[in-house]
Amino acid sequence: DAKTTQPPSMDCAEGRAANLPCNHSTISGNEYVYWYRQIHSQGPQYIIHGLKNNETNEMASLIITEDRKSSTLILPHATLRDTAVYYCIVRAPGGSYIPTFGRGTSLIVHP
Amino acid sequence: SAVISQKPSRDICQRGTSLTIQCQVDSQVTMMFWYRQQPGQSLTLIATANQGSEATYESGFVIDKFPISRPNLTFSTLTVSNMSPEDSSIYLCSVDSWVAEAFFGQGTRLTVV
Numbered sequence: 001d002a003k004t005t006q007p008p009s010m011d012c013a014e015g016r017a018a019n020l021p022c023n024h025s026t027i028s029g030n031e032y033v034y035w036y037r038q039i040h041s042q043g044p045q046y047i048i049h050g051l052k053n054n055e056t057n058e059m060a061s062l063i064i065t066e067d068r069k070s071s072t073l074i075l076p077h078a079t080l081r082d083t084a085v086y087y088c089i090v091r092a093p094g095g096s097y098i099p100t101f102g103r104g105t106s107l108i109v110h111p
Numbered sequence: 112s113a114v115i116s117q118k119p120s121r122d123i124c125q126r127g128t129s130l131t132i133q134c135q136v137d138s139q140v141t142m143m144f145w146y147r148q149q150p151g152q153s154l155t156l157i158a159t160a161n162q163g164s165e166a167t168y169e170s171g172f173v174i175d176k177f178p179i180s181r182p183n184l185t186f187s188t189l190t191v192s193n194m195s196p197e198d199s200s201i202y203l204c205s206v207d208s209w210v211a212e213a214f215f216g217q218g219t220r221l222t223v224v
Binding site: 034036041042043044045046087098099100101102103104 | 115117142144153154156159201203205207213214215216217218220
């Protein structure tokens, strides 16, 4: 049970912002939202994570709604190399965590 | 961050044979995980490998088919035994770092013919 739902696919024009939504309506108060991506035939790559505040790093921004039931990963200027499957995961901090992956969103960035 | 080296990166094997996949981490980690990703599918957890104890297998995966070793805190192996074409998948090892990010190897693409 991945506890998250994402659209199966999206597309975006190169240079434009890619906004990938994720629903996690059953998220617990201490669970973080994590995003990973998997470029074809490679291992998943960590992108960003957050609890309730919006987060930004060199790869992306994460916007979490006030009720924490959904979030959006934003790639501000998508490139062709951002074409990948993006996975949204919720997890509690600390301890031992086993990532459980849903189907993710297949993002295609086109010229 | 942890750096994970996984070998081999790909292999083509005859049915009925076995393949052992190696996973080396550049730092000591408590838990290592093995995943399978069948063509066009998401990642499915096979088992969790702790050093000094037997691996814990998820439903649908058994030790006889996927024996796992974890001799120390930086290394693990997964063997795919008595292979059939249905075992053709990408196999990935993963570790959970102390900063709570999961890191993955680059995967082993296995084709069984």
